[in-house]
Amino acid sequence: MTDTGIGASVRRKEDRRFTTGKGRYTDDIHRPGQAIGYFLRSPHAHANIKGIDTTAAKAAPGVVAVLTGADYAADGFGNPICGWTVTGKNGEGHIAPPHPTIAVDKVRQVGDAVALIVAETLDKAKDAAELVEVDYEELPAVVNIADALASGAPQIHAEAPGNLCFDWDIGDKAATEKAFSAAAHVTTLELVNNRLVPNAMEPRAAIGEYDSGSEEITLYTTSQNPHVARLVISAFVGLAPENKLRVIAPDVGGGFGSKIFIYPDEIAVAWAARKLDRPVKWTAERSESFLTDAHGRDHITKAELATDKDGRILGLRVATLANFGAYLSTFATAVPTYLYATLLSGQYAIPTIYAEVKGGFTNTSPVDAYRGAGRPEATYVVERLMERAARDLGIDPAEFRRRNFIGTDQFPYQTPVILNYDIGDYGASLDKALEMIDYGNFAGRRAASERNGKHRGIGFAAYIEACGIAPSAAVGSLGAGVGLWESAQVRFNPTGSVTVFTGSHSHGQGHETTFAQLICDRLGVPFESIEIVHGDTKEVPFGMGTYGSRSLAVGGTAIAKACTKIVDKGKKIAAHLMEAAVDDIEYKSGVFKVAGTDRQTTMAEVAFAAYVPHNFPEGVEPGLNESAFYDPLNFTFPAGTHIAEVEVDPAxxxxxxxxxxxxxxxGNVINPMIVEGQVHGGIAQGIGQALLEGCVYDRETGQLLSGSYMDxxxxxxxxxxxxxxxxxxxPCTHNELGVKGCGEAGAIAAPAALMNAITDAIGSEIDMPATQEKVWRAVQSRRMAAE
Amino acid sequence: MYSFDYHRPRSVDDAVRQLGGEAKLLAGGQTFIPTLKQRLAQPDKIVDLGGIAELSGIKVEGDAVVIGAMTRHGAVAASAEVAKAIPALAKLAGGIGDPQVRNMGTLGGSVANNDPAADYPAALLGLGASVETNKRTVAADDFFTGMFETALGEDEIITRVRFPVPQAAGYAKFANPASRYALVGVFVARTPGGVRVAVTGAGPGVFRIGAMETALAGNFSAGAIDGVSVSADGLNSDMHGSAEYRAHLVTVMAKRAIAAAGG
Amino acid sequence: MATVSMTVNGKSVSADVEPRTLLVEFIRQNLHLTGTHVGCDTSQCGACVVHVDGRSVKSCTMLAMQADGAAVTTVEGLATNGKMHPIQKAFNEHHGLQCGFCTPGMLMSAIDLIKRHPNPSEETIRHELEGNICRCTGYQNIVKAVKAAAQEMGG
Incomplete structure (x- = not known):
């Protein structure tokens, strides 16, 4: 290991610009002549639009244009789509009602855009927005998914009777029922996985720009996957063909999933820029982000675990209702199905599993992938059940888990819910965690807390996730509309520095550092001489972007493969330079050697020769610039154990x-410092979910009550x-780096670990978020029951 | 924000002359500017008190601490005089908002706004302070008249607040987990005139609890209020806490405030 | 329109602005100093923190006119002659940032914190950073960085 290679905690390259104020986020970009866009949004959760009068607004000072849904429809462009088809129990694909880019005759959530005002300044646009007269006819709203799927609920889309999007299942129903009928014990839990707002600190933003000479649209936007945005806006919206649409995602201030999706706002901005032939910038205000960013989670679940008399799991049965909000976001349907129910086996050898999921519509913001996407929900179900069952059975929760772990001798392990785990050692993580928390002395710590009038609890989460998303053929067979490979291009410059073009996108993950370490390791190039380029569809080859903890496992492997091609070509050049046979060239850490001799040449010399090919092997192309695409062979399966210990103040x-x-x-770790940072951040978000964060809608009016950091x-x-x-x-068995991914683990493990600790402390089950009042009430009712 | 004219007078008299119509006073702006940004207020003129030097400062005058209306929370929190005379007041000021809010927010602004979840009104009422304006002096008991309502007239500007130094005082705040405003804040003071218990956050405005004051008069200790029940009637109820929970917290925070006051 | 003048990072600047212009808008739009960010509209996230006359304030909750005549420092003014400020170095050394969006405000708040608490405990640091929200790091490395910077700065 070198001090900048694989395994080193190299300090990040990107920090210099971020700590000096030189980061370049979308809103920092100022295009000549740019106007400002502002969306007038629906104040109602559900209403018919009887008419829109923009006359006064258009005449207001500084107004460039007031554009409505009718204007957009008249131009004949398409709308945002959902890119994953889920086939239900009935054998039919899910119901996908249209999602108008700007509302035309109906609004279905507070925050639906009804007009785009373009003006010289934001203040002037807002002044004008107050002059737009919208005649709403209010309709009853529904925000809770159970309410929405009940009979008599307000009907949100004509296309989706009963507000049902799909009714889907997975696993063996008959075998699972049989297992339950043979069970010595059945543990049942009803769980709510609370709705979250992702809250990347940089609000979404976009600048559309049109060049009438080249007929090219450029869209600067806060995206985790600019090529996917280009693909959707081109192929489904039709604003411009792919070759005439450039999407640039510059520095992006956090995503956590929320910047994967192709939102109506960015589409409308690009459209307005083209229509007005003038750059248009829009930046969401935080209150707007609360209403329009795709939210996460929002499940209601009944889960049952069947065990035998020895505490071994016989089967798992799960029924979940998933709230999609008013419209289907880009990957919404995949989250509570293939990213959720396929993980229900957890780390355990469960002979049979059956899960049913009903997804439906409500008058709320769309719900899609948020850090972990389906996997936190699955872990929450499995790990809350495991803890509950252990307590019910009187078995130590660590021992109960250990008794049911998939053994190290059982890999590759085929779960009953599609996934095939390649490798893992769940006992090793559990043991290490128990040792680190000093589990043996917990009882003493608990007694000490009680003496101080506090209730102490401990909780586990032995999580697993499917990352490195994903083998294209596999996801295609499950309904994905795209492949999920990744691309890379490794380009030597004549003087020996390297520019790497990657389809992955960094918005906090530190790719510029991690990928450079990989290059440093593989090609022996000094860390400082490596530049990582991402985020511009005109510069980098088509790539799928960053989500699902995939950047290193998929994008990094693509880079490694391109490095292998560089080395292979380098060997031919080196052989020629040293007048040796290619087969006699050995390569290691940037040096080509003739086997058995002291003759050697460096990668830099080879690169120079490749660009100044005066003395060059016949039949070899000049240049040293290789591309690779990598389509993973399987998901990766990061797993581990988190243990939380809490003290509750009963007062x-x-x-x-x-x-x-x-x-x-x-698996293998390239930069431990960055990995640890990812774990910290993930846990923080998971703790947020369990303790603090919760989206609250008014059940009658559909207003978002928790719509700012005040609430x-x-x-x-x-x-x-x-x-x-x-x-x-x-190490992962099927990618050459042996890596699995680390970005989501904390958010997946933390909620279950913390809720298990809290329920251990207070002695009763409560739902997330465990607000102070909820915890206090639980403690009170337990105290009253005891008296 | 809506458009407005801006004035920055150099004296209180100057400021008063600017008032009238839809003019509004700007003190630290930590509540007012967010309100303007949300277009929830539409003043045609803003009169910024930030240029009036005479409105800032902390002085000990006899048995009172007198603090200028434009004195920032951070200055009160860091003041050695305040820490010595009324440490509970310094602690309260040091817990308002966050450091950046404390660097801008002012005593007068907070008091004039009378947000039902603000900290300062509890201190004023708990200490039996008096509010001095360009026209008169108003006792805290008469000053806070309702939610976001005070006894201030249209052309009246708070100049100083006079806090009598108590024998002992304590403040305990249970913060709203999101906004960090007081979900419940209780200020308890033992003064020559008797014990005062003032509550913020829990109700539509700051209020005193007579039953606790009576119970504490003879026995200034946390145990003394065990028998006092706080009714949930009329208390605030929202996603962060029901009226019943707030009522319970009033007692818990009162006990912690008493303990902080050495009781 | 009104004329506003101030010193920003040591340079005198002056402009005609609408009185409703926020200090952060003046800094970002008039001066094109885009290191100061806006992450919320309720004065809570702290991405916009700058120093006005040496004190950290939220520039989204202050009119540009209120800073008339003041000396303002933004994140761009921290490094001098290419030499990084200890707080900048510490955030890099201790991995106190990920996406970087909250970082400028975090740095400005941290400097003010260290000025008032030259040798801050972890608890003090966590409490003093109440007005700065970070969604990426879980704060642990930020706390570490602030502590290290305080030591470096002679606490």
């Missing part, structure tokens, strides 16, 4: 997290403890 219901141990198996509790520095992070390693 107020306040939960104090007193210790947190995370032991994760991410949506974001985790702050003083809400969180320090996390103690440990690693185990079973």
């Amino acid at each position: 107020t219901g306040t939960v104090d997290i007193v210790d947190w141990v995370a032991v994760d198996d991410f 949506y509790a974001m985790p702050r520095a003083d809400d969180l403890p320090n996390f103690r992070v440990g690693l185990t390693n079973t």
